[in-house]
Structure formats: C-alpha cells, structure tokens
Amino acid sequence: MYHTWMRYFTPSPVHHRLGLVCLGVGMQHGALPTVGPRTLDHHVAVVIGAGGGWFRGADGERVTVTAPALIWLTPGVPHHYGPDPATGWDESFVDFTGPATATYTELGYIEPERPVVPLADTALARAAVGRIARAARRGNPLLEVETGAAVHELLVALRRARADLAPDGDPVLQALARDAFRPLSVAEHAARHGMTPAELRTAVRRGAGCSPKDYLLGIRLGRAKELLAATELPVAAVARRVGYDDPAYFSRLFTRRVGTAPVRFREQQGRAVPGGWSSRIPDPEHPPTIPGPAT
Numbered sequence: 001m002y003h004t005w006m007r008y009f010t011p012s013p014v015h016h017r018l019g020l021v022c023l024g025v026g027m028q029h030g031a032l033p034t035v036g037p038r039t040l041d042h043h044v045a046v047v048i049g050a051g052g053g054w055f056r057g058a059d060g061e062r063v064t065v066t067a068p069a070l071i072w073l074t075p076g077v078p079h080h081y082g083p084d085p086a087t088g089w090d091e092s093f094v095d096f097t098g099p100a101t102a103t104y105t106e107l108g109y110i111e112p113e114r115p116v117v118p119l120a121d122t123a124l125a126r127a128a129v130g131r132i133a134r135a136a137r138r139g140n141p142l143l144e145v146e147t148g149a150a151v152h153e154l155l156v157a158l159r160r161a162r163a164d165l166a167p168d169g170d171p172v173l174q175a176l177a178r179d180a181f182r183p184l185s186v187a188e189h190a191a192r193h194g195m196t197p198a199e200l201r202t203a204v205r206r207g208a209g210c211s212p213k214d215y216l217l218g219i220r221l222g223r224a225k226e227l228l229a230a231t232e233l234p235v236a237a238v239a240r241r242v243g244y245d246d247p248a249y250f251s252r253l254f255t256r257r258v259g260t261a262p263v264r265f266r267e268q269q270g271r272a273v274p275g276g277w278s279s280r281i282p283d284p285e286h287p288p289t290i291p292g293p294a295t
Helices: 100-106 123-135 143-161 171-178 186-192 197-208 212-230 235-241 247-258 262-269
Strands: 002-008 021-030 035-038 043-056 062-066 069-073 079-083 089-097 116-118
Touching: 021 123, 021 143, 043 123, 043 143, 062 069, 062 116, 089 123, 089 143, 123 143, 171 197, 171 212, 186 197, 186 212, 197 212, 212 235, 212 247, 212 262, 235 247, 235 262, 247 262
Parallel strands: none
Antiparallel strands: 002 021, 021 089, 035 079, 043 062, 043 069, 043 079, 043 089, 069 116
C-alpha cells in the first residue's frame, strides 16, 4: 500500500522570465511503484526522508538509496528508481525548470554527475516543499511566484543539508573568510592551509561555487560597502581596512565589480551612524520596542 498527493502547474511565459519556476510538487510514502525507465526535459529533486530503495542512472549501475538522501533527476538523462518493496520509503519531490538552473549547476547546488546525494537531515528541505504544497491551493493568484521562490529556498536547503559538508560550509571557507582582509595572495592563503593553489581552488569551487579570488573579493567588497555606507572613513582608509594598500586600485576594482565608484556608492547609500553601528544581527520576529511619543 502507498499514499500519494501531488499537484502540477503550467507557469506562463512571463513567469519563466523570473529564472526559476516550479512545475509540480508531491509527497508520497509506502511501497510506491518504480519510476521509469524514463527521461525528462526538466529537473526534479526527490527527497527521501525515511526508508530506502535503489536508483539506476544513465550508466546502468544500480545504486542503493538510504534515507536521508536526495535523488537528482536532470534533463535528458535516463533514470529508473524505486523504494524497497518490503519497506517502502517516504518521498517528497519538486519538479522545476528555468535558466537559473544552469547557474545553480555551475555553483554546485545541482549536481548532474552525482544523482544520489546523502543528506544529514531533511527538515529544511521538507519545510520548503511544504511551502510549495501550501501555495498549491486551487485559485491562488500568487501560485507561480510563491512556488518559484520556494524552489530557490529548496535548493539552498538541500545544499546546506549535504552530509559531506558542514551546515555553514567547509572549514577552509570559514578560515578564508576570517583572513579575507589580510593582504595575502591565493598562493599564500593556500600555504597557510597546507595546500597547493590548485587544491585550494578545488576546495573553494566545491564549497562556494567560485574561485578563491572571487570568494575573497565578495567578502572584501561587502565589507567595503558597509564602511562606505555607515562611516565617514576616507576611501583610502576603507581600502586599507579591507586589504588593499593602493586606494586607486581599490577604487578601480570596486567600480568595475559594483558598477559605481566608491564615492558615488557612498552618496547613494550613506547612512552614517556614529556610535550606532552594530555587528549583531537583529531578530526580525522580535524587533526592538520603539517608545511612543511622550504624553
């Protein structure tokens, strides 16, 4: 016996221009029928929350699937899978497509070459699937946008839940972030971790989907924006704070990457808060109480 619930959608061309659209969602459990062999023209994330079964991909090799796990189904790739008929499994699935899938693949969030991925936990992924399911009510005027946004959440949740990675990323990335403002080359960063530059590039691309240079640059420019917006430090001082001794080089780099010069960015975003800048992240669910007018 098994139980199945599912909904399918047909987003309009304008919704496809958002970059990522949800085509369907389902939740089912039990001794489900096998799927395939078949080939799809879109992506599907199949989240196995309990139980186990098997998967066979394009190479014909049968792989054991043990929960918690993720099965990636990618366009144009033949696949065949199913739960153990004796025990069944608990499954959630989301069908999706759009040009943003190419970027998510490049960043390592979607892994076509790794169709079965062990997960540490499925709670966040199932929460994202639940949001899609709740949005799938008949007549919801926000259906396509709500479900598309939830697919983005699902991809992030699945990336965070991978059993081979810590929830907050690889320790190498954490160490790079701590040292991001030091004037070190990629080779010097690698040496600090006992790695070759090639090994560091592989680790960072696997963990962050980009090169070490771009990873460090993103952190540096993010901090530079904060300093420009919230302080009155000269641009040269901001450059030094984020690891650049040459303010002219920093300004050229900032302008090329951000699209506007540091001085112009400050004019647009300046929110000088002398003595009021905090590194503590506010809790949006419990904002501070603002006293009312005196009576």
